[in-house]
Amino acid sequence: MKSIDYLKELTKFEHRGSATKNERQAAEYILQQLKRMGYKVEKQTFKTTRDNLYMLPLQVGVLLFICGFFSLMYGGPLEIALFLLSLFAISLLLLEVSGKPVETSIMPKFLSQNVFTSFDESRSKRIIVSAHYDTQRGSIMFHPKIVDKLSIIYNISYVGFGLIPIGILFNIFNLKFIASAILYIGLVIVFTDIVFMAICEITGRYTQGANDNGTGVALTLALAEYYINHKDKLPDNVDVIFLFTGSEETGERGMKSFIKKYRKKLSKDTQFIILDNLGTGKITYLEGEGMIFYKKAGKMLLDIAEEMERSHAGKVQKMKNLLLPTDALPAMAAGFDAIAFLAKDENGRLGNYHWHTDTIENVDTQLLSYEEEFFKEYLVKVAERLNKM
Structure with missing residues (x-):
C-alpha cells in the first residue's frame, strides 16, 4: 500500500482525539496493518489527560x-x-x-496507547521512526x-x-x-x-487531522512496509523500530511514556526520526527543539539531512525550531539523537495547523508520494552511517 492509501483509511475517523475512543480505534487499525505486513507488534498503554495545550x-x-x-x-x-x-x-x-x-x-486521566514493532534483540544498533496519530482540538488560538x-x-x-x-x-x-x-x-x-x-x-473541537498527523502516520506505515520487504538494503546490525505514539497533542505523553519504560533497552546511539505534519509546503527538517530549553538535533541526522537538501535542490529546507515541540524533544531530553521532519512553506507555516480545514482534500498528494521516496532514501543513509559508528 502507498502512503495515500493509509491516509484515506485514517481520515475515515471523524477525529483521533488524544485518549478518546477514536484514538484507540486508530491505534487498532495501525496495529492490524503492521501485523498484516508481518511484524510482531507491541502495544504500550498509559494514562494521560485529554488536553494540556489549553x-x-x-x-x-x-x-x-x-x-x-x-x-x-x-x-x-x-x-x-x-x-x-x-x-x-x-x-x-x-x-x-x-x-x-x-x-x-491535575486533570482526570484517560487511557491512551503507543503501538510499535518489536525490538530485534540480535541487532545492537537501532533507529526509531515515529509519528503520532492523535489529533488536536482546533480553537480561536x-x-x-x-x-x-x-x-x-x-x-x-x-x-x-x-x-x-x-x-x-x-x-x-x-x-x-x-x-x-x-x-x-x-x-x-x-x-x-x-x-x-x-x-x-x-x-475547541477536534480536527480531522489529515495533515497533523495523518500524513506522518501514513508515511511511517509506508516506510514500515518498505523496510520489511527490503531488509537486504539495510545493514544486518541495524534494527529499525516503527513507533506510533498516542497523545502527542497533550504534551508528547506517548513518547515520554515510551522512553520512560524502554530507555534501558536503547543504546546511547539510538537515532529517532520523527515525521509530523507532512502534507503541504516543502520538506523541512528542524535543527533543534524547544522554545525555552533549546536542544540541537543529532549531528549525524542533521548532516545527512543537509546532504539530501543539496541533492534534492529546492525540495528541502531547514528551520531552527517550532513554537510547540514535536516528539523529538522527549528523545533529546533523554539524551538520544533525534530529528523532526515537517512540511512548511517558505515563511515557516504549517498547512491548516490545528484548524478545521485540516482535511484530506487539503493534503498535497504529489508531495506525499515524493516524501515516501525521500524518507526511504534517508532511512537507508542513516542506517548505513549508524552501522559504521
Whole structure:
C-alpha cells in the first residue's frame, strides 16, 4: 500500500482525539496493518489527560493570579508562601516544555496507547521512526488570522507569568511601589491569558487531522512496509523500530511514556526520526527543539539531512525550531539523537495547523508520494552511517 492509501483509511475517523475512543480505534487499525505486513507488534498503554495545550496554561495562570492578587491586596506574612507557590506554578510550565516525563496536570486521566514493532534483540544498533496519530482540538488560538501571531502571544504570556513572582519578591523586600506596578501589569496579562485559554478550552473541537498527523502516520506505515520487504538494503546490525505514539497533542505523553519504560533497552546511539505534519509546503527538517530549553538535533541526522537538501535542490529546507515541540524533544531530553521532519512553506507555516480545514482534500498528494521516496532514501543513509559508528 502507498502512503495515500493509509491516509484515506485514517481520515475515515471523524477525529483521533488524544485518549478518546477514536484514538484507540486508530491505534487498532495501525496495529492490524503492521501485523498484516508481518511484524510482531507491541502495544504500550498509559494514562494521560485529554488536553494540556489549553488546560495547563489555564491551571498555571489561575494559580499565579491568586498568588499575585493576594500579594497585591494583603501581603504581609503571606508573602513568602505566595512567592514559593508562584515559583511552583512556573516550574510546572517549565517542566512541561522541557520534554521530561513528569506529570504536570491535575486533570482526570484517560487511557491512551503507543503501538510499535518489536525490538530485534540480535541487532545492537537501532533507529526509531515515529509519528503520532492523535489529533488536536482546533480553537480561536489557531484561527488563520491569529496563528501567525502565536509566538508573540506566547512570549507576552510568559512575561506576564514571570512578573508575578518578581512582583511578590519586591513586596518581600518592602519595595511596595515597584511591586504594585509589576503585579498590576502581570495580573492584567495573566487574567487576559486565563480568559483566552478558557475560551479555547470551551469552544475547541477536534480536527480531522489529515495533515497533523495523518500524513506522518501514513508515511511511517509506508516506510514500515518498505523496510520489511527490503531488509537486504539495510545493514544486518541495524534494527529499525516503527513507533506510533498516542497523545502527542497533550504534551508528547506517548513518547515520554515510551522512553520512560524502554530507555534501558536503547543504546546511547539510538537515532529517532520523527515525521509530523507532512502534507503541504516543502520538506523541512528542524535543527533543534524547544522554545525555552533549546536542544540541537543529532549531528549525524542533521548532516545527512543537509546532504539530501543539496541533492534534492529546492525540495528541502531547514528551520531552527517550532513554537510547540514535536516528539523529538522527549528523545533529546533523554539524551538520544533525534530529528523532526515537517512540511512548511517558505515563511515557516504549517498547512491548516490545528484548524478545521485540516482535511484530506487539503493534503498535497504529489508531495506525499515524493516524501515516501525521500524518507526511504534517508532511512537507508542513516542506517548505513549508524552501522559504521
